Amino acid sequence: MSTAPFSPDWTKKYAADPYAVLGVAVTADERRILKRYRQVAKQLHPDIQATQAEGGREFANEVLTRLVNPAYQRLKQDKGRSETLATLRFKVRRLSREQKLSSRGDLAQQLRDSPEPEVDVFYEQALSTLSENQYSSHDVFVQQTTAIAELNLIYLRRKMGDPVIREKRTGLVSSATVQQTVSVTAENGTSAPVSGPPVNYAQRHISRAKAYIANKKYAQAIQELRDAVRIESSNSDYHTMLGQVYLMNKMGGMAKVHIRQALKLNAQNAIALKYAKQLNIDLTDLNGDVKPKKSGGLFGRFAKKH
Structure with missing residues (x-):
């Protein structure tokens, strides 16, 4: 000291x-x-x-x-x-x-x-x-x-x-996920329920996953993201995020699976391309339009620090 x-x-x-x-x-x-x-x-x-x-x-x-x-x-x-x-x-x-x-x-x-x-x-x-x-x-x-x-x-x-x-025990979550209906005062002075927007259950899982990530609870985040992927299996961003968290949890094999799937769904997903390069994923058999980017991605930035 x-x-x-x-x-x-x-x-x-x-x-x-x-x-x-x-x-x-x-x-x-x-x-x-x-x-x-x-x-x-x-x-x-x-x-x-x-x-x-x-x-x-x-x-x-x-x-x-x-x-x-x-x-x-x-x-x-x-x-x-x-x-x-x-x-x-x-x-x-x-x-x-x-x-x-x-x-x-x-x-x-x-x-x-x-x-x-x-x-x-x-x-x-x-x-x-x-x-x-x-x-x-x-x-x-x-x-x-x-x-x-x-x-x-x-x-x-x-x-x-x-x-x-607002803060939760698992981090911060959007208040929009807390209550899907609100009450407004009707003309007669009573409260009448008003329906909120359609519930996006996949996005709820994503919000909870982000809260878990913020608290480094990667296993729980993975489960939430897997649920989101099950609901919207064709969402490239969800597969990318799941791949990211698998990598953070030192599960490189599973990370590769979901980064590959993300690129199959969207060959131009910039974040997935970054991780594909970091994970040495062969892009030639995915889509002819997939071209690796030069950036090392999120984890590459930290690797350079050490």
């Missing part, structure tokens, strides 16, 4: 984003937040830091008591998480309106430019990369926490176009 002292400026600098302080996703539920808090608190605990130099022990103790513990206190309750997200969204809107929402970090830039279907998965992968050694030293803490805070703002900016969302 670095012997550099704790900076009083950090209390103000990182106060707005306790998610960045803990190194946890803005989509995290209370269980995931608690798990991450315990990991960080254990790393910074005086008993673990006993062999470090005095400056390092002081730094760890100050960060734990003045940043990490308060961040957890704010996020452990629903009300605190709701207020924090509201504050962050307001900040995103203000910075966007003033054209001051920057993305200086490499990962934040890539998230800003990611295709819409890749946003959630890329965000989780980028966050995992940044938070892995977040508290390994003074300098790394400053660099990684600042990068995570920036990543969170870009992610929220990308999600601004979504319907109003």
Whole structure:
């Protein structure tokens, strides 16, 4: 641990984003937040830091008591998480309106430019990369926490176009999936049910899958995506997403099956083409119009980091 002292400026600098302080996703539920808090608190605990130099022990103790513990206190309750997200969204809107929402970090830039279907998965992968050694030293803490805070703002900016969302134990889901009918006041003053749009059951599975992915519950995400594929077996995007999650779950064989199927259904599916190249899938027997792209895709970006 670095012997550099704790900076009083950090209390103000990182106060707005306790998610960045803990190194946890803005989509995290209370269980995931608690798990991450315990990991960080254990790393910074005086008993673990006993062999470090005095400056390092002081730094760890100050960060734990003045940043990490308060961040957890704010996020452990629903009300605190709701207020924090509201504050962050307001900040995103203000910075966007003033054209001051920057993305200086490499990962934040890539998230800003990611295709819409890749946003959630890329965000989780980028966050995992940044938070892995977040508290390994003074300098790394400053660099990684600042990068995570920036990543969170870009992610929220990308999600601004979504319907109003609410937190679930498995993450954030669209409120449109919660209630398919609403009540309006009729002319006689009574409430009359009004039918909502037709239920898209496949999309419900996709929404739940995204929530599971956000919380790294890949087995559950796979099951939801398989259900979506059963309902809409000719949807190339669904097969692509299923292939992505299989790959995240280290099931390369199944990933190849669904990426191949995605390209059979849509030979120009750009995301599927990226993963086909990464998985070394032979495209010649799929469709004569399938041409590999140069990009290494979502996981290729992270492979280059190591």
